[in-house]
Amino acid sequence: MRQSDEELVRIVLDDEDFKKAASINEVKGVVRRVLRKRLIDMHIEDSSEVSVRQCMVNRHLEWITLKILLDVDGILLIPEHIDDLEYFRMARDKDDNYMPR
Structure with missing residues (x-):
């Protein structure tokens, strides 16, 4: 099941380590630790290429981190x-709104 970015952000915000994070690098680390497995599972069917999935997971982690920081x-x-991240986000939004007939 795909989780929305808002749900993923909420998971990070509820984490005790996030509440203790005192720097941008600590926030990045918490996001990676808390969401990496979830995002790997979420993007597993997006491509048969491991390197493509890895890139998608990394972009998604970065997008969530930037969203939380802002x-x-x-x-x-x-x-x-930033253009790559925007493209990633738009492609995800398009896929999430796609409804097969």
Whole structure:
């Protein structure tokens, strides 16, 4: 079952280690620790190529981290590859809204 980004953010925010995180790197570490397995399971059927799935999981982890930093801490980070992240998010949103006939 696919979880929404909002559900994934809530899982991280409820984690005790997140509540103790005092730096951007600590937040990144908590997001990775808490969500990595879930995202691997979520993206397992998205591609038969391991490297593609790994890239998708990493992009999703990064997207969630940036979302938490902005929404919770008010920190706006814009990575050099923001276009790739936006493309990833738009593709995910399109897939989530796809309804076969």
